[in-house]
Amino acid sequence: MRDLTEKTISEQTIYEGKVIDLKVKEVRLPDGKIGKREVLNHPGAVAIVACTKENKLVVVRQFRKALERTIVEIPAGKLEKGEEPLDSAKRELEEETGYTCEKITKISAFYTTPGFSNQIVHVYFTNELSKGTQQTDSDEFVDVMEITIDEALRMIETGEIIDAKTIYAVQYLQLNKG
Template sequence: MTQPTTTDQDAEFTHLTEELLESTTLHEGSFITLKRDTVRLPDGGQSTRDYVVHPGAVVVIPLLDNGHVLLERQYRHPVGQVMIELPAGKLDSGEDPFVCGQRELLEETGYTASEWHLAGKIHLAIGYSNEVLYAYFATGLQAGTRQLDDGEFLDVFSMPVEEFLEACKDGRITDAKTLSCAFWLADKWQNS
């Protein structure tokens, strides 16, 4: 059994932590696994925790020289609609997040970037998943040819940064990773 990673900061919050007693795999899919853990609660009681084990992913905030952000429209089956999102993709086993970001930007949009900067990490759905997204700014973009995966269908378009931020506020964009990245982009945009 493996327990979630802890940090030095967690040491001061030991009165809140749970101890893993047993872990069971309920389902193993092509890239996610559903687990059920039995844990000892801080008060000594026991409970179960169902959650998704995810390999992690990368989201890219690609900024064009003209002050536009590069976006995608893609149908997402779980919600049954076409969503506006930033380019993103899951990490392959052992893959460096930076390499994944470069790969996904090229595959999905056809663009490469000459400058990359880590914006930060996003824990996407901490109540039921261990997924971590690494967010990168990509600038110095050069257009090329997309290399979409089999069965992947999406449109690439750009939007002025101000309109993108407004779309995040008014509900045109509701994807969590894209909304989280809007926070970093707004900060960068206001301070540039």
């Protein structure tokens, strides 16, 4: 098999933000030619597939500026600097939904858009929830909902659920809990 590695020759930071950085990298392609790659660096994120005792999926409804619309998704958030994904998952679950959990299990991790970003999402599952108090960030406005798998499937059909991590969560539950 061919070596498909693209070796970085130089890189320039175009933007450094609160959440992401954008770099343009000049690379040597496998055939020896030179190419450019725009790479978005992200600290990583967590997502939580949380189910109640009644076997309902806990989701949040929030406006997403990048999409210019409100969507329904599983609780999720970015890793803070130096934070372990497990700790982040527990923190995000409580902040966004008010739920806490003693037991939480990592399901998997996946890259969201490897063509231009290194963002990885660590996905966790819990069905041992205790109700607490929602503590969203000052610029975060979310409604908490509890939905059945059938309701989630309808929301996928109607376009209320359109993000990959939430569709992944619904499929996970169908395969493992159904």
